[in-house]
Amino acid sequence: MTKLQLMIEGGKATPNAQMAQCFGPMKIPINEVISKINEKTKSLQGIKVPVEVNVNDKDKTYEIKVGSPPTSELIKKELKIEKGSGTPNREKLANIGVEQVIKIAKQKMDGLLDKTLKAAVKTVAGTCNSMGLLIEGKTSDLFTKDLEAGRYDTELKSEKIDVDPEKKTRLQEQLKAIQEHLKKEQERLKAEEEAKAAAAAKPVEEAAAPAAEEAKGAKKPEAGAEKKPAEAAKAAAPAAEKKAPEKKGK
Numbered sequence: 001m002t003k004l005q006l007m008i009e010g011g012k013a014t015p016n017a018q019m020a021q022c023f024g025p026m027k028i029p030i031n032e033v034i035s036k037i038n039e040k041t042k043s044l045q046g047i048k049v050p051v052e053v054n055v056n057d058k059d060k061t062y063e064i065k066v067g068s069p070p071t072s073e074l075i076k077k078e079l080k081i082e083k084g085s086g087t088p089n090r091e092k093l094a095n096i097g098v099e100q101v102i103k104i105a106k107q108k109m110d111g112l113l114d115k116t117l118k119a120a121v122k123t124v125a126g127t128c129n130s131m132g133l134l135i136e137g138k139t140s141d142l143f144t145k146d147l148e149a150g151r152y153d154t155e156l157k158s159e160k161i162d163v164d165p166e167k168k169t170r171l172q173e174q175l176k177a178i179q180e181h182l183k184k185e186q187e188r189l190k191a192e193e194e195a196k197a198a199a200a201a202k203p204v205e206e207a208a209a210p211a212a213e214e215a216k217g218a219k220k221p222e223a224g225a226e227k228k229p230a231e232a233a234k235a236a237a238p239a240a241e242k243k244a245p246e247k248k249g250k
Contacts, residue, residue, distance in 0.1 A: 001054055001055070001056060001057065002022060002026075002054070002055040002057055003052060003053070003054055003055075004018065004019070004022045004052070004053040004054075004055070005050065005051075005052050006018070006019075006037075006050070006051045006052075006053070007048055007049070007050055007051070008037065008041065008048065008049065008051055009045070009046070009047065009048050009049075010041040010042065010043065010044025010045045010046065010047050010048075010049050010069075011038050011041050011042040011043075011044065011045045012038065012045070013034050013037040013038050013041070013051070014034065015030050015031070015034060019033065019034075022053075022055065023055075026055060026057075026060050027060065028055065028060055028062065033053065033062065033064070036064055037051055037053075037064055037066075040064055040066050041066055044066075044069060046077055047069045047073045047074065047077050048069065048070065048073050049066060049067065049068075049069045049073070050066075050067035050068075050069075050070075051064065051065070051066055051067065052064075052065040052067065053065075068107075068108055069107075071104065071108055071123070071124055071127045072084065072127055072131060074104045074107055074108065075096070075104060075124070075127060075128060075131065075133070078096070078100050078103065078104060079094045079096060079100075079133070081093060081094060084130070084131025084132050084133070085131060085132025085133075086132075087132070088129065088130055088131060088132035089132075090182060090186060091132050091182070092132055092133065092134050092175065092178055092179055092182065093131070093132050093133060094133050094134070094175065095133070095134040095135075095136075095137055095171040095172065095174050095175035095178075096128055096133055096134065096135050096136075096171075097135075097136065097163040097167060097168070097171055098121075098135065098136055098143075098152045098155050099155060099160045099161050099162055099163045100161070100163060101121050101124050101125060101128070101135060102117065102121060102155060102156065102159060102160065102161055103161035104124050105117060105120035105121045105123070105124045106120075106159065106161070108120060108123075108124065117156055117159070118147065118156055121147065121152075121156070122144055122147065125140040125143050125144060125147075126140050128140060129141075134174070134175065134178065136171075137171070137174035137175070137178065
């Protein structure tokens with residue numbers, strides 16, 4: 001049995017070198033396999049999904065298995081974002097409602113080890129946190145505490161998956177306020193770092209200043225110093241003339 005594992009966007013599989021190396025020697029039509037993969041994944045358009053093709057080496061028959069999309073892909077589709085945050089602790093990209101988390105958890109239940117919907121919701125919330133997303137205006141740890149305390153039992157029991165328009169507006173307002181707070185906090189931390197750097201550099205500059213002044217003074221002669229040797233020579237000239245004996249005429 002030959003296994004070929006792929007990650008493709010639902011309904012948009014295309015031939016590639018990996019497929020050619022697998023199916024080519026077995027004389028299996030690649031376009032036929034591609035067509036069947038796209039048929040099985042057309043309901044998952046816009047989502048990257050794992051696909052496994054198992055080929056029987058003896059009779060050249062094959063079986064296509066479509067796996068569960070990664071949680072991150074389901075979240076991106078739900079929120080209509082292209083990617084998560086590169087700095088999730090400092091940058092929050094979106095604020096997702098518990099209803100949306102429940103929706104994604106239900107889609108992933110078969111592919112997760114979690115046995116209950118509540119446990120699956122916790123797993124999805126953890127992925128949201130790693131992508132820089134808030135849940136109900138909270139980080140995943142705070143959301144999980146509220147979840148355990150029973151705050152979202154009504155939504156869990158009803159398995160509600162749609163967010164009301166009014167709540168969507170509230171979630172956006174929460175996100176905007178938190179983003180503004182994080183921005184100010186980053187500016188404050190940056191200002192503190194710059195102040196510390198300036199304070200650390202000041203003693204070094206102060207210590208270097210006397211040496212620089214001393215070096216500057218050593219290079220520059222005192223005012224009038226250049227004139228002293230000439231003046232001394234001039235003063236010595238009359239004395240030298242007195243000592244010299246007068247020449248007598250012959």
